[in-house]
Amino acid sequence: MATGRTHRPATRSRGIPEATVARLPLYLRALNALSERSVPTVSSEELAAAAGVNSAKLRKDFSYLGSYGTRGVGYDVEYLVYQISRELGLTQDWPIVLVGIGNLGAALANYGGFASRGFRVAALVDADPALAGKPVAGIPVQHIDTLETVIREQHVSIGVIATPAGAAQQVCDRLVGAGVTSILNFAPTVLAVPDGVDVRKVDLSIELQILAFHEQRKAGEENLAEESAVRNAPTTAVSGVAAKETPAERAARAGDGPGPEGDLPAVMRA
């Protein structure tokens, strides 16, 4: 779901392109599902379909990991899970700090997927003094004043921002100043960060807008297809003028459906 860009060159130090890195979590999710079902091996086609990726792209991506699979057998699921997890740095535990514990922050804190993927919520932080000490997902919310101490003591390198947009840059600056080098930003604003800090932005409304665009295009294509079907239908002479025949007219002429008047009673068609 994460969208946006990271402030990194298109190719990472070990020669793995950013686009490949962005697909690794998709492969990992599909592989974990296979692993849970104790599936030992998987073909590139099956895995590509499960991850929603083109299979040639998948084989190219895996070649960067030095993983080529075995002809006729496919890829070893467990080994690939290990390889991708190692590449993504998921073989170690990553403490994260979540800032802004409102509707979204509380939902994120309650999301079980962080822990199962190696991300430990080290602290929940909010500026509202009324929230301080209140448990959310079993973790007491801490006041923003403690942010730097929490980051230092818990060795946090990843921060998640779920504050209103107006507070996000200030929170970001404090996170970076305290040593955080990766930020996941949910606030609808562009953050300025120094070199060496990665920012990923999540915006569900942008995703919905992209879907709306595709919906609109699909509707347009359907209309065009209908218009073109009518335009390309065989012509028939009506009162001496060549006119396009609609599907209903064609069916009526063939005697297999209602005429252009549809289901009008016969008396009204006369």
Ligand SMILES: NC(=O)c1ccc[n+]([C@@H]2O[C@H](COP(=O)([O-])OP(=O)(O)OC[C@H]3O[C@@H](n4cnc5c(N)ncnc54)[C@H](O)[C@@H]3O)[C@@H](O)[C@H]2O)c1
């Ligand atoms: N990316 C998405 O898809 C998506 C979806 C929903 C909401 N949002 C965004 O997430 C943010 C939070 O939304 P919400 O509905 O949870 O809002 P909310 O008002 O319920 O919660 C915001 C929280 O941030 C806290 N806060 C404000 N200033 C702060 C600061 N300087 N330091 C620390 N905490 C601070 C507030 O006390 C509050 O608890 C908004 O920016 C919203 O636009 C994004």
